[in-house]
Amino acid sequence: MKKSLLLVAAMGLLSTSVLAKEIKFATEATYAPFEYLDDKNEFQGFDIDLARAICTQAKLECSFHNQAFDSLIPSLKFRRYDAAIAAMDVTPERADQVDFSDIYYENSAVFVAKKGTFKGPEDLVDKTVGVQNGSSHQSYLVDNWISKGLLTVPYKEYVVIGTPVTDAKYFGTGFGIAVAKGNLELLTQLNKGLAEIKANGTYQKIFDKYFAH
Known part of the structure; x- marks a missing residue:
């Protein structure tokens, strides 16, 4: 009987361990309000x-x-991390390399500049535009605006100008959580969790925290 009790206890610990499996998320914490580091160097943001x-x-x-x-x-491809959440557009090019969760945020791109400087992207021809390396925004600019004279440089302070850019070729259908190709177990867990927090109101509370005005 004692051995049976010990076996049951061990199985219980194993079950708890499986349920508490750590998921290592990679992110790029310079894109507030989606992900950033606070003054205590702790991760914060919508994502x-x-x-x-x-x-x-x-x-x-x-x-x-x-x-x-x-x-x-x-x-993700080299299995250094389990998943990536970083306001990442789900595009066909990326979907060839990794698998994505269900969409959790519908996205569009915007040009940004100091308030009152420009009215729209047409005014930025022959001007400098900040863009993040490896992003959908970079691909869009290279294919559509670089030939018209735009240059790229880092930027800091900005406000939104012009109308949103929603070209699905570059910006996909929204943001998704990326996992390594074929990791269906994790993908299923993430999608199930996402669906459940949408159903129980948790998602809306998080959304309102960052985007409700």
């Missing part, structure tokens, strides 16, 4: 809160690791 809520719902532990944006997909 971070969303991932934490999904992990809680799915009974998973999660951790976050800061990486350059253009290294996120390679990091």
Whole structure:
């Protein structure tokens, strides 16, 4: 009887361990309000809160690791991390390399500049535009605007100008959580958790925290 009790206890610990599996998320924490580091050097933002809520719902532990944006997909392919959440557009090119969760945020792109400087992208011809390496925005600019004289440089302060750019060829159908190709078990857990937090109102609370005005 004692051995049976010990076996049951051991099985219980093993079950708890499986449920508490750690999911290592890679992100690029310079894109507020989606992901950023606060004054305590802790991860914050819409994507971070969303991932934490999904992990809680799915009974998973999660951790976050800061990486350059253009290294996120390679990091998944080489299995350095389990998933990437970084306001990443789901595009056909990326979907050839990694698998994506269901869409969790419908996206469009915008040009940004100091308030009152420009009215729209046509005014930016022969001007400098900041763009992140490896992003959909970079691909869009290279294919559509670089030939017209745009140059790219880093930027800091900005506000939105012009109308949103919604070209699905570059910006896909929205943001998704990326996982390594073929990791269907994790993908199923993430999608299930995402669906459940949408159903129970948690997603809306997180969305309102960052985007309701």
